[in-house]
Amino acid sequence: MTPLMSIVSLVYLVSAACYVVGLHMMRTPKTARNGNRLSAVGMVLAVIMTFLVAINKNSATLTGWLLMLVGVVLGVGYGVIKARTVKMTDMPQLVSLFNAVGGGAAAAIGMFDYLSATNGSYLQYSFSIPVVLDLIIGAVTFSGSLIATGKLAGKISGKPISFPGAKLLNAIIVLVMVAAVVLMIGFRTNSWSLVLALVASLVFGILMTIPIGGADMPVVVSLLNAFTGLAVAMAGFVIDNQVLIIAGALVGAAGTILTLQMAAAMNRSVANIIAGGFGTGDSGDSSVADDVPVNVKETSADDIGVQLAYANNVMIVPGYGLAAAQAQHEVAELATLLIEHGINVNYAIHPVAGRMPGHMNVLLAEVNVPYDEMKQLEEANSMFENTDVSLVIGANDVTNPAARKKGTAITGMPILDVDKSKSIVVIKRSMSTGYAGIQNELFSDDKASMFFADAKKGLQEIIASSKEYLDQ
Amino acid sequence: MTPLMSIVSLVYLVSAACYVVGLHMMRTPKTARNGNRLSAVGMVLAVIMTFLVAINKNSATLTGWLLMLVGVVLGVGYGVIKARTVKMTDMPQLVSLFNAVGGGAAAAIGMFDYLSATNGSYLQYSFSIPVVLDLIIGAVTFSGSLIATGKLAGKISGKPISFPGAKLLNAIIVLVMVAAVVLMIGFRTNSWSLVLALVASLVFGILMTIPIGGADMPVVVSLLNAFTGLAVAMAGFVIDNQVLIIAGALVGAAGTILTLQMAAAMNRSVANIIAGGFGTGDSGDSSVADDVPVNVKETSADDIGVQLAYANNVMIVPGYGLAAAQAQHEVAELATLLIEHGINVNYAIHPVAGRMPGHMNVLLAEVNVPYDEMKQLEEANSMFENTDVSLVIGANDVTNPAARKKGTAITGMPILDVDKSKSIVVIKRSMSTGYAGIQNELFSDDKASMFFADAKKGLQEIIASSKEYLDQ
Amino acid sequence: MSQDLYTNIAIFVLSLLVGFEVISKIPATLHTPMMSGANAIHGVVVVGAILIALEAQSLLFYVIAFCAAVLGAINVAGGYVVTDRMLTMFSKPKAQNNADNDKGGK
Amino acid sequence: MSQDLYTNIAIFVLSLLVGFEVISKIPATLHTPMMSGANAIHGVVVVGAILIALEAQSLLFYVIAFCAAVLGAINVAGGYVVTDRMLTMFSKPKAQNNADNDKGGK
Numbered sequence A, B: 001m002t003p004l005m006s007i008v009s010l011v012y013l014v015s016a017a018c019y020v021v022g023l024h025m026m027r028t029p030k031t032a033r034n035g036n037r038l039s040a041v042g043m044v045l046a047v048i049m050t051f052l053v054a055i056n057k058n059s060a061t062l063t064g065w066l067l068m069l070v071g072v073v074l075g076v077g078y079g080v081i082k083a084r085t086v087k088m089t090d091m092p093q094l095v096s097l098f099n100a101v102g103g104g105a106a107a108a109i110g111m112f113d114y115l116s117a118t119n120g121s122y123l124q125y126s127f128s129i130p131v132v133l134d135l136i137i138g139a140v141t142f143s144g145s146l147i148a149t150g151k152l153a154g155k156i157s158g159k160p161i162s163f164p165g166a167k168l169l170n171a172i173i174v175l176v177m178v179a180a181v182v183l184m185i186g187f188r189t190n191s192w193s194l195v196l197a198l199v200a201s202l203v204f205g206i207l208m209t210i211p212i213g214g215a216d217m218p219v220v221v222s223l224l225n226a227f228t229g230l231a232v233a234m235a236g237f238v239i240d241n242q243v244l245i246i247a248g249a250l251v252g253a254a255g256t257i258l259t260l261q262m263a264a265a266m267n268r269s270v271a272n273i274i275a276g277g278f279g280t281g282d283s284g285d286s287s288v289a290d291d292v293p294v295n296v297k298e299t300s301a302d303d304i305g306v307q308l309a310y311a312n313n314v315m316i317v318p319g320y321g322l323a324a325a326q327a328q329h330e331v332a333e334l335a336t337l338l339i340e341h342g343i344n345v346n347y348a349i350h351p352v353a354g355r356m357p358g359h360m361n362v363l364l365a366e367v368n369v370p371y372d373e374m375k376q377l378e379e380a381n382s383m384f385e386n387t388d389v390s391l392v393i394g395a396n397d398v399t400n401p402a403a404r405k406k407g408t409a410i411t412g413m414p415i416l417d418v419d420k421s422k423s424i425v426v427i428k429r430s431m432s433t434g435y436a437g438i439q440n441e442l443f444s445d446d447k448a449s450m451f452f453a454d455a456k457k458g459l460q461e462i463i464a465s466s467k468e469y470l471d472q
Numbered sequence C, D: 001m002s003q004d005l006y007t008n009i010a011i012f013v014l015s016l017l018v019g020f021e022v023i024s025k026i027p028a029t030l031h032t033p034m035m036s037g038a039n040a041i042h043g044v045v046v047v048g049a050i051l052i053a054l055e056a057q058s059l060l061f062y063v064i065a066f067c068a069a070v071l072g073a074i075n076v077a078g079g080y081v082v083t084d085r086m087l088t089m090f091s092k093p094k095a096q097n098n099a100d101n102d103k104g105g106k
């Protein structure tokens, strides 16, 4: 190795170590931010080294240099601006978009190198296998992640989309992919093989993602993220660059484990999620509501105001409905009001409340709820006994005692033991079900009363009435 | 690479993966044993591959082959027999011995390769640096681990050994080591440089270990274990063998983390341990006992028998004294007796009770105490409130409430909250202190009474008296 | 198998092992930021994009390389920035300065 | 730097990272068996011992190689066996079959 390449290779190793240590530091909130920054430092090092290599090699045309620099500047600009301006709640779709473009870039590298080698001869396996994997995986994650982005953003219906003949189409596409792979690996190079592989992979990415419900998208994005990692590692094999191999394999493996953990936190299996068709509801449509069962008590904002004003300990239990109604500001306002009057207010955060991991934390952090008021599952459960009023806002499944019984859709999921508290107030629009599509016995608990309203409007009314009683 | 070397290299990778996954599986008791076996399978693969390489290379003399085979067979035989026949409680010193020989083997490889290259010329840094590190680290761990073995086995006094001029001698030895390193790396090869480096390193290993108290040995062994890993990795650089590099680096890093955790569990720092001079006592010598303070209640075997016979929940709190007295059989006998009469018996296991990590588990497992009766710190602490009698057997520091105060030798160490139980009985020989050398207020607690006896004899008396009352 | 290929395979396997081990039980709250952080890391693909751009000599290749550069750069830059923003939510000190008011006034 | 040396360094660094990550919070009970398990792994040094033995051509080298072979073999064989023995203590099913007696008889 030349001295320059020696230095570059060693610095690549240092940057790889930065990614690993950075990821390690992201395990706990305290060091997470510095971990991400360390990882970014490693990335900057890797890019600088790459420029050194490029300058030293001096093989590029002026056009090549210009296009590359313009491309990088454009990409960085777009990425940074998007990342800076996106709303907190829109972050998941942005992550998915960034994942899509990463897959796209990996696929492009595969295309470039396959086409460069296309002169009608046979390829060596050590080149053709990674090139094909790079192309296929990259293209699948590109189109798949774009669909996921659309679903998360609500631009594509979150409902699992299925159509007659979907299975057949899927089978055909898989066959085409296999054929294209065989053509690329076993036969003389040919740009049409490439086009075939590319198109089939793009279609496959779409077909794989559309039958999955919007609520399962975070897990799907995580899985595609791991895929992109693998595609990048394959690109590293193709262009013989080790930092790509290391970082790609790292993300491929870490992303896989993360996906398994995310699925486990939702008490689902990854296979079950990919099979699709679950999470139809998102319960956005309250017209599907059952009739209100007779044994459910209704209550009013006024009554809730009294209860809160005379409570010592209030626990707020937020769920998907809070996010759907964008009522986080109202929650914070109510909490501040109560705290100012000497009432203890805490939040019981279920790990899978909402529609993405950490959804509730994100929402509440946006309105500056202190981290230590957000009680995670176990701690919250130990507090319900001393809670005077539990205010359940747009949460359903995460409080459903059906989880403790056998044979329900959520059996075995740990839940928030809201039923231990002295009084329960539930704010939701109707009796309709949540994500899992099952009725919630909690609502007919003796201590529970329902306030049927949109979370935002309902909270505004409750704030108004609480003020009255607090200021008396 | 030849096809054979390709296969060998790939299988080496597989075996490296076995070590990693095996270590991973050792994180929890459930999978630990299979983890170790997986790791062993990887090792067998690596050895088979190495024989293939050796046969294929065909460079050895007949003597070489014979000596190697005889050596391996002898080593395997000795290792297996030792490992099979050792007493449970003697295992730590055996691990330390195995660590010593590993370091010795690594050093021997370094010697071999340095001497092979000794023809009065300069060495390349890429060879001389790893060779020197291999030699020095290997020799230090060899002699250091042997001293640790001796201390653990009681063949060398467990007391920190220090003598006038120790610091000066240390400084001289370090200087000699540096000189030898400079000679080997910066000058023409010379077998005397090697001898110098070797002797200095061996002496250094001894000097490093003798000032450390016997009770700190497990941490020292763990540290030396990590060192051996590094030495082996260096040997891998020297002979350009990647499975050595991977496995050595793996153990070097994992061993370091493990050492830190072990030290943390004892509420010490590694630096503090290496500095030495702590853990003088081992309190084997009860003549150093203070006078019995007036406010300590003494009790008799008879009285304890009554208490136990009429208790519902008994918690046994074992400590170093139980191990010192080899009274584990008596404990099990007493527990079985009580359980047969419908009394709940559990064991409160403090992580650093005794003199090695897991000491109590090892002892109790030897006499078939079921795993689920051994309650770890937190669980045990939640049970003391409902405990009628806590039977503290030869434990001292791990129950000492001084840990909750500031400025004592054990401040901040989590302890077993024995004082929460309704009655406390302490069996020890005198009022003398434990490892940390400080008095224990628990003994003068209103609810506590002392039974001064050797743990084994005392328990035999208690068993006899309990039988009487239980059979009434 | 060439020595180079073997080196790459060894590095790939070891990196997979690191990846598997680096994620241990993570609190669910951190799943999204962690995923986003990993997403930023595969933005390293921009390194590959830079390298191929310098090999391009004709229109088709210019176009592909340009696309790769833009896409890779979006991934890496956007990835780190959005992760950092997500994580600010965890490092925020008590922003509600009236949250700790002493009891009373009711 | 030669390509070989670089490969070895890369493998060394990655293996260190794997080692750091593979140990997470371990219960104290497992510290000793885990240390012993790691100890067995560096018994891989026997591979090195085997390889050098085949280069030996004179007395001194025969002696050193023989020592390395014996010592390495003790480490690897003894290491795995003793670890396995330690770990039997954790997999033992309830051996006291009267431990679960129902209450009464007192």
Ligand SMILES: NC(=O)c1ccc[n+]([C@@H]2O[C@H](COP(=O)([O-])OP(=O)(O)OC[C@H]3O[C@@H](n4cnc5c(N)ncnc54)[C@H](OP(=O)(O)O)[C@@H]3O)[C@@H](O)[C@H]2O)c1
Pocket: A215, A216, A217, A218, A266, A279, A283, A284, A285, A286, A318, A319, A320, A321, A322, A324, A325, A351, A352, A353, A354, A355, A356, A357, A358, A359, A393, A394, A395, A396, A397, A398, A399, A427, A428, A429, A430, A431, A432, A433, A434, A435, A436, A453, A454, A455, A456
């Ligand atoms: N966090 C994740 O990563 C994730 C990802 C995928 C799936 N999931 C799943 O999502 C579920 C989360 O549980 P959850 O309790 O948070 O939500 P949920 O069970 O889906 O219930 C949400 C409730 O909010 C109500 N709601 C909807 N819009 C509202 C509005 N504007 N105002 C007031 N209420 C509104 C709905 O009832 P109405 O229609 O009657 O108002 C619905 O019952 C779990 O089953 C989990 O497994 C979680």
Ligand SMILES: NC(=O)c1ccc[n+]([C@@H]2O[C@H](COP(=O)([O-])OP(=O)(O)OC[C@H]3O[C@@H](n4cnc5c(N)ncnc54)[C@H](OP(=O)(O)O)[C@@H]3O)[C@@H](O)[C@H]2O)c1
Pocket: B215, B216, B217, B218, B266, B279, B283, B284, B285, B286, B318, B319, B320, B321, B322, B324, B325, B351, B352, B353, B354, B355, B356, B357, B358, B359, B393, B394, B395, B396, B397, B398, B399, B427, B428, B429, B430, B431, B432, B433, B434, B435, B436, B453, B454, B455, B456
């Ligand atoms: N587990 C580890 O890895 C490890 C390693 C190194 C150090 N340590 C340290 O060791 C200590 C362990 O605490 P511990 O409570 O188990 O032990 P300890 O505090 O050392 O006390 C042991 C007690 O047992 C008594 N004893 C000794 N021989 C006895 C016998 N034959 N019969 C009855 N009693 C006997 C002694 O008192 P008498 O002389 O009055 O009988 C002594 O006070 C901690 O300070 C820990 O940090 C632990």
